[in-house]
Every structure is written in structure tokens, then in C-alpha cells.
Amino acid sequence: xxxxxxxxxxxxxxxxxxxxxxxxxxxxxxxxxxxxxxxxxxxxxxxxxxxxxxxxxxxxxxxxxxxxxxxxxxxxxxxxxxxxxxxxxxxxxxxxxxxxxxxxxxxxxxxxxxxxxxxxxxxxxxxxxxxxxxxxxxxxxxxxxxxxxxxxxxxxxxxxxxxxxxxxxxxxxxxxxxxxxxxxxxxxxxxxxxxxxxxxxxxxxxxxxxxxxxxxxxxxxxxxxxxxxxxxxxxxxxxxxxxxxxxxxxxxxxxxxxxxxxxxxxxxxxxxxxxxxxxxxxxxxxxxxxxxxxxxxxxxxxxxxxxxxxxxxxxxxxxxxxxxxxxxxxxxxxxxxxxxxxxxxxxxxxxxxxxxxxxxxxxxxxxxxxxxxxxxxxxxxxxxxxxxxxxxxxxxxxxxxxxxxxxxxxxxxxxxxxxxxxxxxx
Numbered sequence: 001x002x003x004x005x006x007x008x009x010x011x012x013x014x015x016x017x018x019x020x021x022x023x024x025x026x027x028x029x030x031x032x033x034x035x036x037x038x039x040x041x042x043x044x045x046x047x048x049x050x051x052x053x054x055x056x057x058x059x060x061x062x063x064x065x066x067x068x069x070x071x072x073x074x075x076x077x078x079x080x081x082x083x084x085x086x087x088x089x090x091x092x093x094x095x096x097x098x099x100x101x102x103x104x105x106x107x108x109x110x111x112x113x114x115x116x117x118x119x120x121x122x123x124x125x126x127x128x129x130x131x132x133x134x135x136x137x138x139x140x141x142x143x144x145x146x147x148x149x150x151x152x153x154x155x156x157x158x159x160x161x162x163x164x165x166x167x168x169x170x171x172x173x174x175x176x177x178x179x180x181x182x183x184x185x186x187x188x189x190x191x192x193x194x195x196x197x198x199x200x201x202x203x204x205x206x207x208x209x210x211x212x213x214x215x216x217x218x219x220x221x222x223x224x225x226x227x228x229x230x231x232x233x234x235x236x237x238x239x240x241x242x243x244x245x246x247x248x249x250x251x252x253x254x255x256x257x258x259x260x261x262x263x264x265x266x267x268x269x270x271x272x273x274x275x276x277x278x279x280x281x282x283x284x285x286x287x288x289x290x291x292x293x294x295x296x297x298x299x300x301x302x303x304x305x306x307x308x309x310x311x312x313x314x315x316x317x318x319x320x321x322x323x324x325x326x327x328x329x330x331x332x333x334x335x336x337x338x339x340x341x342x343x344x345x346x347x348x349x350x351x352x353x354x355x356x357x358x359x360x361x362x363x364x365x366x367x368x369x370x371x372x373x374x375x376x377x378x379x380x381x382x383x384x385x386x387x388x389x390x391x392x393x394x395x396x397x398x399x400x401x402x403x404x405x406x407x408x409x410x411x412x413x414x415x416x417x418x419x420x421x422x423x424x425x426x
Contacts, residue, residue, distance in 0.1 A: 033087045033088060036085075036086065036087050037067075037068070037085075037087050040069075040070065040085065040087075041065055043070070044065040044070030045065065047070060048063045048064075048065070048070075051063070051072065051073075053073075054073035056073075056075050058075065058076060059076045059103075059104065059105030060073050060074060060075050060076055060101065060105055061073065061074045061076065061080075061101035061102075061105055061106060061107050064107070064116075066099070066116070066118045068085050068087065068097075068118065068120060069082045069085060069097060069099075069118060069120075070082070071099050071118070074099070074101040075101065076101055076102065076103050076104065076105045077101065077102070077103045078101055079098050079099070079100050079101070080098065080099045080100075080101065081096040081097065081098050081099075082096065082097050082098075082099075083095070083096060083097075084096065084097050084120065084122070084123035085097075085123075088123075088124070090124045090127040090130070090131075091120075091123040091124055092123060092124070092125075092126055092130070094354065095122050095123055095125070095126075096122070097118060097119060097120045097122065097123055098118070098119045098122075099117075099118040099119065100119075133361065133364070137364060137365070137368050138191060138195075140365070140368050140369065140372070141187075141191060141368055141372045142188065142191060142192070144368070144369065144371075144372030144373040144375075144376065145184040145187050145188050145191075145372055145375070146184075146188070147373065147376050148180060148184050148372075148373060148374065148375025148376040148378075148379070149181060149184040149185065149188070149375065151375065151376050151379035151380065151383075151384075152177045152180050152181045152184070152375050152376075152378070152379050153181065154379070154383075155177055155379045155382070155383035155384070156174060156177050156178070156181075158383060158389060158392075158393070159173065159174050159177075159383070159389075160174075162389075162392045162396070164392055165388065165389065165392060168232070168248060169232065169236075171248060172225070172228050172229055172232055172248070172251060173229075173382050173383070175225055175228070175251070175252070175255055175256075176222075176225040176226065176228070176229065176255075176378060176382070177378070177379065177382075177383075179218065179221040179222050179225045179255065179256075180222055180374065180375035180378055180379075181375070182218045182221065183215070183218035183219060183221070183222055183375070184375050186211065186214050186215045186218050187215055187218075187372075189211065190211060190212070190215055194208050194211065194212075194279055194281070195281065200279065201278045201279055201281060202278070204277045204278055204279055205279075208279035209271075209279055209280050211279075212279055212280045212281075213263060213266075213267050216263050216266060216288075216291045217259055217260060217263040219291070219295070220258075220259030220262065220263060220291060220294065220295055221255060221256060221259045222374070223295045223298045223299060224254055224255050224258055224259050224295075224298055225255040226298070226299075226302060227254065227255075227298040227299075227301060227302045228251045228254055228255045229302075230301075230302035230305040230306055231251070231254075231302075231305060232251065233305070233306070233309055234305040234306075234308065234309055237309050237312055237313065238308060238309055238312050258294075259294075261294075262290055262291045262293070262294045263291055265290055266287060266288070266290040266291045269287055269290060270285070270287050273287075274287055337381060
């Protein structure tokens, strides 16, 4: 996500002046950065009151809060260091700010302002480089959602156009595709309309928070329709082997209805306890787990179902070699590929590398591709690599193109309209 530059209100009350600080008009409400700053200020004052007196020898500089950082008692003639604060999106918290204690026991004063000064200039030294990387990640993100949207729309067109593909399994595929289309459209709007517009973020209208909530709902629908894929295969193979009868109502309730529950809870909790303004753009809040917790649970349940299906296929159906059983084996294989692929983001997030390292750069690009190209992966595996779909397309191509131009047969289709090489049926 690209850096979001917000208005910072400097807390005035006899603090030291830091490099780069300037007074700003007071605005209604507090931004997330301002709340962090006020919390740090309170924690600093509590620390200064509870820490024991300076125990070293000689003169020293007194503990102080300079508006951005909490500096402890420092021996004269030394330089104190602190991690750069996280108040500002362009600050690198892995870098260290410094504050010099002079030999007479006073904090260094800036020659121009003649006021006590802390050196935070290093904190945003890599801002331009970070902005370029974030911009590259944004372009990759938008390209991923755009390609996913195109692939999913084409796939849905194929499923609706060819009536021979109508069956409960394909119906679940269609709903999964609709969920990913909704997700792609909402995130494209979010990244192109909300994220770059600082004025909109400051105004914090209800519309942009509603959009944020919708993105969370669409994300949940993606994973619960994937769970529907797993449940359907489990019901088909383990519970009622190869029987495709039964209502899809419960699948609709699970795929479209259930994700609304954690989304509503998340919306209420965040609006009451963490209304951090700025269109709720802060992605670091732990409240997101209210919505992501059920998603992780759905992935784990899906993985259990698929492993149980594999057990049945290996132990009970090993001797069965009919085209139907082979088709189900390939369907399970396709879903087994997708579940870890779609769930990897929730596995790797806790293991994010240290800021400022090469590993972090690799992590950012890899996770961006895995998270934002999921719709494309789903369309490829469930449609374009689907042997049943490919056979229908080959036959249509033969009847509408090759029959009129018999010399052009680049796909090796014979006179019956059957392609000689079979593809995976999923």
C-alpha cells in the first residue's frame, strides 16, 4: 500500500522542538498518528515519573519528551539513540534517531532556532526509495486484480454460454467466481479512489468506511465459497459417493450469508472501540482478526475435508478406474492446490522479515502476487485447465471454425470434434 500522508498536529506543552516539526491548524477529531503520539506522550510521562533517578557520576541531561520521542537521563558528552517513531507513514522504524547531550549537561540546541533539538532526519532518509517500491507494489496489485477480473468474467461467460456445463459443481464454481469478481472490483475501487486521496481520508466519510466493510465481506465470501467447494466434494465422495443430488441452498447460505456475520461484528466493534478515522485504512489493527479468524477456520476445515477425501480415494476407490472416479480425483487435486495457495497469506504474515532487509523486499513482492492474483489462479484451475470445459470449447471451435476451414487444425482435433489430448477435469 502506498504511504498515506496525513496532517499531524503537534502537541504543545513545553516540549523540545524536533527537526521537521511545524505547527498545524487543529482539526476536528484525531488521526491514528495523533492517537499514537498522545499515547506515547502519556507512556513517556509515566516512565519519567517511575524510573529511578540517574545513578551515574557527573553531570547529565535530564529525561524529557520532545514531542516525538521519550529520552531518558543521558550522561554528558554522549549521544542517545531511539528507534524512529511509527507516527508517520514515511518513517522507517528500523532506523535510529539521535539526541546529543552536551558536556555541560544540557541538550544540544539547533543553531538556527536556539531550541533543544533531536535529529530525526535519518528516519525518512529512505522515503523516496520506499515510495517507489510501494508504487511498484500498487501497480502489481492493480494488475493482479485487473487480470483476475478479466479471467473470471471470461470464465463465467463460458460457463453460462455452454449449457452442457450446467451441474451443481459448476454452479458452485460460478458463485466462487462471482465472489472473486466482487472482491476484485471493490479492491480496485479502494486502491484507485480511496488510498491516493488524502483529502478523502481526512474527511473520513461514511461511504469510504462502507467500502472498507464491503471489501472485508467480499474477502470472506471468497474463502467460504472455497469451503463450499470442499464440502461439496466431501459430500459427493465421502458421504454419498458420486451422488450429485441435493439442494444448493445451504451452500448459498454458507457462501454469501455466513461471511456477513463476522463482517457485521467487525464493523460494530471497530466503530465503537477503534474508530481510527481515515476510512479505516489502518491494516495493522488486530480487530481485523474478527473477520479473518473465521477465514482461517474455513481454510483449516477445508484442508481437513480434502485430506479426508484423499484418504477415501486412496483406500476405498483405488481399484476403481472409471472415467467418473478419475474426474473426481482430478477435482480433488485442483481444490487441494487452491486451498494452500489461497491460505498462504495467513501463514506467512506472522513471519514478516525485519524492516529494511532484502528479505522484506522479497516478502512484499511475493505476498503481493499471492494475495492479488488469486482470482486469476482460480479461473485458470477451475476453468481454463478444466478438461470438461476444454472439450466443450474444442468441439465448439471445430464446429464453428475448423469445419469451415478443414486445413487449419492446429489443435489436433479429429473429424468427430474430439481432441486427442485430454486435460485435467475439475
